[in-house]
Amino acid sequence: MAELEIGIIGATGFSGVELYRLLCSHPEKPAVTLFSSSRDGQDITEEYPHLKGISTNSTLKKLSLEHIKRMDVVFSCAPSGVSRELLPPLLEAGIRVIDLAGDYRLKDSALYEKWYKKPAPPERWLHEAVYGLSEYNRESIKQAQLIANPGCYPTAVQLALLPLLKNNLIDPLSLITDAKSGLSGAGASLSKSSHYANANESLSIYKMNAHQHIPEMEQSFAQIGKSEVIMTFSTHLVPMTRGILATMYADLLPGVTTEIIYETLQQHYENEHFIRVHQENTPLSTNQVSGSNYCDISYSLDERTGRLTVYSVIDNLLKGAAGQALHNMNIMMGFNETSGLPLIPQFP
Amino acid sequence: MAELEIGIIGATGFSGVELYRLLCSHPEKPAVTLFSSSRDGQDITEEYPHLKGISTNSTLKKLSLEHIKRMDVVFSCAPSGVSRELLPPLLEAGIRVIDLAGDYRLKDSALYEKWYKKPAPPERWLHEAVYGLSEYNRESIKQAQLIANPGCYPTAVQLALLPLLKNNLIDPLSLITDAKSGLSGAGASLSKSSHYANANESLSIYKMNAHQHIPEMEQSFAQIGKSEVIMTFSTHLVPMTRGILATMYADLLPGVTTEIIYETLQQHYENEHFIRVHQENTPLSTNQVSGSNYCDISYSLDERTGRLTVYSVIDNLLKGAAGQALHNMNIMMGFNETSGLPLIPQFP
Amino acid sequence: MAELEIGIIGATGFSGVELYRLLCSHPEKPAVTLFSSSRDGQDITEEYPHLKGISTNSTLKKLSLEHIKRMDVVFSCAPSGVSRELLPPLLEAGIRVIDLAGDYRLKDSALYEKWYKKPAPPERWLHEAVYGLSEYNRESIKQAQLIANPGCYPTAVQLALLPLLKNNLIDPLSLITDAKSGLSGAGASLSKSSHYANANESLSIYKMNAHQHIPEMEQSFAQIGKSEVIMTFSTHLVPMTRGILATMYADLLPGVTTEIIYETLQQHYENEHFIRVHQENTPLSTNQVSGSNYCDISYSLDERTGRLTVYSVIDNLLKGAAGQALHNMNIMMGFNETSGLPLIPQFP
Amino acid sequence: MAELEIGIIGATGFSGVELYRLLCSHPEKPAVTLFSSSRDGQDITEEYPHLKGISTNSTLKKLSLEHIKRMDVVFSCAPSGVSRELLPPLLEAGIRVIDLAGDYRLKDSALYEKWYKKPAPPERWLHEAVYGLSEYNRESIKQAQLIANPGCYPTAVQLALLPLLKNNLIDPLSLITDAKSGLSGAGASLSKSSHYANANESLSIYKMNAHQHIPEMEQSFAQIGKSEVIMTFSTHLVPMTRGILATMYADLLPGVTTEIIYETLQQHYENEHFIRVHQENTPLSTNQVSGSNYCDISYSLDERTGRLTVYSVIDNLLKGAAGQALHNMNIMMGFNETSGLPLIPQFP
Known part of the structure; x- marks a missing residue:
């Protein structure tokens, strides 16, 4: 052969x-x-x-x-x-x-x-x-x-949100994503923002509402998630080499409970090798997926507002x-x- | 004397x-x-x-x-x-x-x-x-x-939001804050999460919707900001010693423009020594206030959704x-x- | 089976x-x-x-x-x-x-x-x-x-020095090793020195002339290297999770040239999977072996003093x-x- | 005026x-x-x-x-x-x-x-x-x-060694210095070695026996220290922004005791604002001088070999x-x- x-x-x-x-x-x-x-x-x-x-x-x-x-x-x-x-x-x-x-x-x-x-x-x-x-x-x-x-951000965001959008559990117009990435996401080329003395010991916010990954996610939410989404999206640079953590906020649709969220995520991914769904309110860290192809997902319901916080971590280079x-x-x-x-x- | x-x-x-x-x-x-x-x-x-x-x-x-x-x-x-x-x-x-x-x-x-x-x-x-x-x-x-x-988080959050709430520029019920802090905020006592090998090269989300700083901010929004707020609030641990960056999301109230936002922040703080208001869409980094008593504030309007992203940085220990x-x-x-x-x- | x-x-x-x-x-x-x-x-x-x-x-x-x-x-x-x-x-x-x-x-x-x-x-x-x-x-x-x-330090040190000692290229009584390790070498238990705020952004020297790895190396130099060595040895804690870099100093014995050093190291390890010998004066970094079982070795001859600087890097956990x-x-x-x-x- | x-x-x-x-x-x-x-x-x-x-x-x-x-x-x-x-x-x-x-x-x-x-x-x-x-x-x-x-390295090295050389306590021809610096020492210009992804989580050795600070120190040892020195000198890049730690090795001259070393350093600097002499075998960290103009100095006698290890820390930018x-x-x-x-x- x-x-x-x-x-x-x-x-x-x-x-x-x-x-x-x-x-x-x-x-x-x-x-x-x-x-x-x-x-x-x-x-x-x-x-x-x-x-x-x-x-x-x-x-x-x-x-x-x-x-x-x-x-x-x-x-x-x-x-x-x-x-x-x-x-x-x-x-x-x-x-x-x-x-x-x-x-x-x-x-x-x-x-x-x-x-x-x-x-x-x-x-x-x-x-x-x-x-x-x-x-x-x-x-x-x-x-x-x-x-x-x-894209790196869209992977972390979509894997967490698509099951919820496809199943009509969250309000597509309420979506806000606050994403954070390690420096390797910015690539090997030299720039002021990737100089060690600028990046080390500092967290930055950049490309507010202007990141080119926004239309990629919205296209996917429409095609795969069957939902018309206009999403507010911010990105942050974190002083570490690898890792993305995306924190997403959305209003729950009426009648949706935390159990439904968990079951939906769980069932959606139970046969997937690379997705690990965690129970509600599990803190997640980027180092728990670093060096692997995993995406870990958890969520938290804010009972006072009816808002859902969903969050996921990946190794951005994997x-x-x-x-x-x-x-x-x-x-x-x-x-x-x-x-x-x-x-x-x-x-x- | x-x-x-x-x-x-x-x-x-x-x-x-x-x-x-x-x-x-x-x-x-x-x-x-x-x-x-x-x-x-x-x-x-x-x-x-x-x-x-x-x-x-x-x-x-x-x-x-x-x-x-x-x-x-x-x-x-x-x-x-x-x-x-x-x-x-x-x-x-x-x-x-x-x-x-x-x-x-x-x-x-x-x-x-x-x-x-x-x-x-x-x-x-x-x-x-x-x-x-x-x-x-x-x-x-x-x-x-x-x-x-x-508290450290409430300082960064309130300094950015109070002028907007006091002047009725944002919808108090739409507020979501995604806050990030360096490790020194967790104090000098030993814990698994402050062990170098756990904290280094890793970003974590913790205390989703359960942080004790939530009622402190809401009390202040009511008393100082004259606004009844129920805020969704998440906190993240960043691999750096000092610094807080708070990213806040809110719906603009009808008729509010980006110019009004800027003027409000600017005028509110023009006589303050320790607050620096930046123009719209200015990226901010925690290292630009590190070692000082400054709070730097900027914002970005998402014209597609009418949502405002406000963000501020402080040195959490100062x-x-x-x-x-x-x-x-x-x-x-x-x-x-x-x-x-x-x-x-x-x-x- | x-x-x-x-x-x-x-x-x-x-x-x-x-x-x-x-x-x-x-x-x-x-x-x-x-x-x-x-x-x-x-x-x-x-x-x-x-x-x-x-x-x-x-x-x-x-x-x-x-x-x-x-x-x-x-x-x-x-x-x-x-x-x-x-x-x-x-x-x-x-x-x-x-x-x-x-x-x-x-x-x-x-x-x-x-x-x-x-x-x-x-x-x-x-x-x-x-x-x-x-x-x-x-x-x-x-x-x-x-x-x-x-031990972790002895591995990095011995792999670099044993070929030179066995072949009588350096003076065994002149040996000084200045070793540096990432924090994971200190283990998972909680201690002041492994608290993030103490370890981050700081390089420390510790256990000067008192590290328990000293007799381990000297025993090996005698048994494997056929050399009676009394070695001065210092250890340093580096703000990174993985990696050891050992810098070793020794007087060359009469008649030994830089070519002999290179050939000795090269021939000694040419059939070894996990040892990579680099040419003279090659800078080495711990990240070039991180996540692998490699030990990389290079050296530099100080012609002014006749002293040899040999250095090696390993991933301390591998x-x-x-x-x-x-x-x-x-x-x-x-x-x-x-x-x-x-x-x-x-x-x- | x-x-x-x-x-x-x-x-x-x-x-x-x-x-x-x-x-x-x-x-x-x-x-x-x-x-x-x-x-x-x-x-x-x-x-x-x-x-x-x-x-x-x-x-x-x-x-x-x-x-x-x-x-x-x-x-x-x-x-x-x-x-x-x-x-x-x-x-x-x-x-x-x-x-x-x-x-x-x-x-x-x-x-x-x-x-x-x-x-x-x-x-x-x-x-x-x-x-x-x-x-x-x-x-x-x-x-x-x-x-x-x-220069930054020469400052840390000379402040520790000059009192010992001036007082003829160490053998000037036995001097070896193993120096380590944070990244800010390499300046603000962009280079592969200062790219965050290269520098972070990695310790490097560079310019072995070839650093331009060597003749500066030797000139000073001759002029101020009244000693003809040819020094072996290695430099290392440490994943932190600020700080230098220099570890120096020298043979004690006959009759010199650890008490003499301490008294010499202590008396030499007792009226100096910016030099802090520590007792024998005190571990030192760069963070104990970071943000200040201090140089902290300690030492350790290796009784088995008669060699002295002297070490000092400074903030390289201060x-x-x-x-x-x-x-x-x-x-x-x-x-x-x-x-x-x-x-x-x-x-x-």
């Missing part, structure tokens, strides 16, 4: 490196090729010394259609705005692509241009792209040629990026869904 | 140590006596070596009424539930006390017992106590014998505890309000 | 939890029983919520000889001073034990009592114990009934504790040496 | 900002002008929002000789290699300058060029410059036109940079030496 060939475009970002780590331990033992237009010829261990000795194939290759055509699956970790131009030639050549950027997530190109402030990708591929929220789109993911892997992307590849290729995904969080 | 004599009860907690630091640099050069029932006879530098050589008066004294009567002002940093019994004898002896615990903040003893799950302090002193939100209660603070210094307490002492004693308070944040 | 049965004593410490994580992913799929005398009946997920849903066998069991006799291998993660009394009955019952504490590392009971300030374990088992420095004692480890797993213990189990049981050991560091 | 006019060149670096903070609270109430060639016209609060509202004079000015001539003292926080060209015109115009870069520290221009790998500054000013180690060069500092403020510079200004101008210097560390 021919060996499985996998390519990673934009391999020198954090998601790319994390994918490489996962793929190197994948039981299907794929041959992995690392592509990087800007650094071809370099060895990835120059920038990432932790990878020294891991593989004999650690030289970064220039992206060429000829070369990449040999791949069975390609993960694109190029930034939003780049995969728009980069991917269509690959897709036209018939390559199956899992894109970790935001470019192919929104079906409505006007919405993309409004929130991303960049020209949208070609309509054809916007249309073809399957939104890779693994637990909700398995059947389409199996058949997909192009998967738009969900469930929020590379882990979910690999999960999607497993689904696409018919592998065991948990193959190559670390099941147990690393603590401490 | 007789020297100013100041006592600190519970001097070995973080607020106590911070107060001591501030008082040692106070231009009135007070004589400071450190009281600690459990460690009398010890020198505070055994536990806090950073204080070595600061003062010749660093021995912890047993709390005796005789001794403490000599003090002009006493700060009590004993924990909630302790000052309830500890303070009445001092107060009856005529001593002026600034209490940093929660015991005397709530006027309604039933409310105290419900949220603190402890017996309430004597009604007389609940009634006498002045809530020490410096910017709002100056006149009463001047005359007060007992000041109930506000503006949220020792700094505000000293501010209150300055007001009480007729000193310059900024005396002994570090005006400039320490960054990086 | 009967299933492999493995017990972990003291399962609620950091090494115990890390071993459990590794064993749950071990390809031999062992049945793991968690023992804890103080918390029997509890579920380990109460204290360690990251383990929720990992296994159906997560209840902590009381330590009974009857029960533990069924185990093929037992890891003891009880603290130093406890395994001294705990292990002999198990050993007499014929159980194979890998002890992660310091009790059985020193052959000389007087030395143990001097440095540990506790009564030494029975001579018989001190004598029987095999020092589990995997790369150096493979043959004895295969046959051993009792393995004394090396190569410095649970990882090395599992490596030893793999050797003992004839498994592939890398089985169940994460090969790729987790970065970022 | 004319107001004191002070200029800060390179005001947007960390030392510049720290100096500005100190000067704004200085009792002499100087008028401070901030110079920045690259950002003139900008307000410093754009980059450093913590400074909002502190001063009406926060606009960055272009560096012009005309303007700067009005200053009584100028602090230069331009990087090494820049002040070489920048300062001579100012000096020739008669301005008193305190330079925080390395350019004027070495008397021997060949040594400068060897270690800094840049052309040396003019001999005249190398010769004129006074090395600003405040405790040792007071008399020259008073008269100096140009002060070369010591005693290691801006604090010492201000101390020097106070000496120069005849002010109280502690004026404007925070005496009490900020903890936690």
